[in-house]
């Protein structure tokens with residue numbers, strides 16, 4: 001015996017026509033399965049009607065405040081760990097790149113020798129540039145105030161960028177204030 | 183939603199933690215009740231309710247003030263509970279013990295009636311815990327929060343037709359579970375004319 005659409009009529013919230021109601025009534029008199037389903041659902045629905053709300057133990061909001069603080073601390077620790085991990089990773093990668101660049105001919109003494117030679121070259125180039133600028137100023141004294149203005153502006157920009165960078169780092173790693181509850 | 187709650191939401195969205203604390207205080211009971219009905223024990227319910235508020239706090243900017251805040255919050259809680267149940271594969275049957283102090287004292291000073299109520303609650307909880315988590319959430323929204331099928335669809339991110347078929351399936355399953363838990367002659371006590379549907 002087919003129990004559709006009777007089961008659907010019994011268990012959904014659809015409003016059914018008078019004719020369908022009659023048809024359902026007749027089916028219920030004949031069908032034990034639909035009868036049982038109908039009475040069982042009525043019983044369950046009656047129990048649902050009690051509708052009791054279960055409440056948390058007192059102090060839920062205080063416990064939530066503590067949990068929020070813990071969550072923040074965990075996230076802060078995670079951010080620090082990730083930052084350290086990235087820095088270490090890059091450092092290791094850079095070191096390995098240098099070492100692997102010429103691994104076959106690598107020796108510590110030649111590596112250090114090259115490093116010092118490169119640094120020496122860099123310093124001598126800086127001195128060379130500074131001397132060139134100095135001789136330029138001697139030849140054109142008017143260029144001095146203009147260059148000074150540009151220099152000061154550049155320094156100001158660099159200082160501002162440094163301040164912004166420091167403030168950003170401080171904001172990232174500073175824990176937020178705790179929640180104050182009423 | 184009261185004017186005070188609207189203001190708290192607005193303030194909390196601008197970083198006022200105290201305002202969010204007021205929202206926790208106002209909504210702790212419905213959120214906890216939903217988690218309890220979903221998970222079946224007070225410890226898991228407390229954890230899930232706390233976590234739901236943490237998630238709401240973190241994603242408060244995503245809340246659309248044109249929608250109901252309660253529905254948004256309960257939606258977070260129900261999704262979290264469904265995820266927990268799927269992840270942990272919690273057993274489908276539990277002892278469903280309800281701590282006495284958490285059951286509201288329903289105009290019944292009579293201790294016998296109170297014990298009866300606790301037993302009934304445990305029975306309901308046992309039935310609920312045996313159905314699929316999303317179907318369970320739909321039933322809880324329908325019977326504990328009086329949500330319409332449209333509101334349930336919104337809370338569970340489902341289509342209205344999906345909610346209808348889930349509710350039908352859940353009712354059928356609950357009725358069959360109830361039948362199987364009754365003594366064989368328990369059903370025959372009623373007569374067909376008792377049905378309000380007829």
Ligand SMILES: [Zn+2]
Nearest residue numbers: 002003031034
């Ligand atoms: Zn039938």
